[in-house]
């Protein structure tokens with residue numbers, strides 16, 4: 001049976017600007033986003049809940065494969081659950097730093113100064129555990145495939161990070177490996193794969209960050 005034609009509606013939200021205004025806006029955005037730094041020293045100070053809600057709505061507005069929106073955002077504020085996540089993550093990270101990571105990987109990480117201690121998982125007021133839904137489960141319990149899941153969740157995570165930065169909060173993308181313990185602690189189903197933990201809060205007043213640089217335009221782009 002042929003599919004019915006899609007329902008269309010006018011592109012109501014688009015605003016066209018003059019060239020000069022577009023350039024100014026692009027510069028402003030770059031200025032704002034380049035100021036974002038991954039922070040590992042967080043303040044325990046809580047922040048208004050609505051910021052995270054708005055940021056997750058922003059993430060949920062991201063494009064995704066067939067618009068299937070294959071993501072779930074678990075917001076963790078409960079100190080006991082944060083503690084469990086820290087204990088489980090540090091267990092994996094001890095293995096990673098002592099045994100699992102090959103020397104080249106440890107060498108690549110050296111400029112960041114990371115190690116197996118993850119106090120930020122408890123100190124920061126909120127964690128967002130992002131799950132990628134490899135497939136959905138229909139009413140009959142049968143799996144229904146999602147498409148371009150990693151790409152979709154990556155884009156949504158970028159929106160989330162950008163939104164929180166624009167609001168004035170610091171974030172840290174943290175990926176303990178393996179991360180299956182997050183399904184157990186948070187009671188999430190098997191068809192959701194932990195994608196990353198986003199640590200969210202204010203930076204500690206004494207926060208310091210690694211002195212690193214970003215590649216310039218010609219290093220990351222080519223003109224054809």
Ligand code: IYR
Pocket residue numbers: 093096109112114115116174175176177
């Ligand atoms: N998951 C470890 C190691 C780690 C790996 C990468 I790639 C980083 O950019 C940072 C850390 C950890 O969180 O320490």
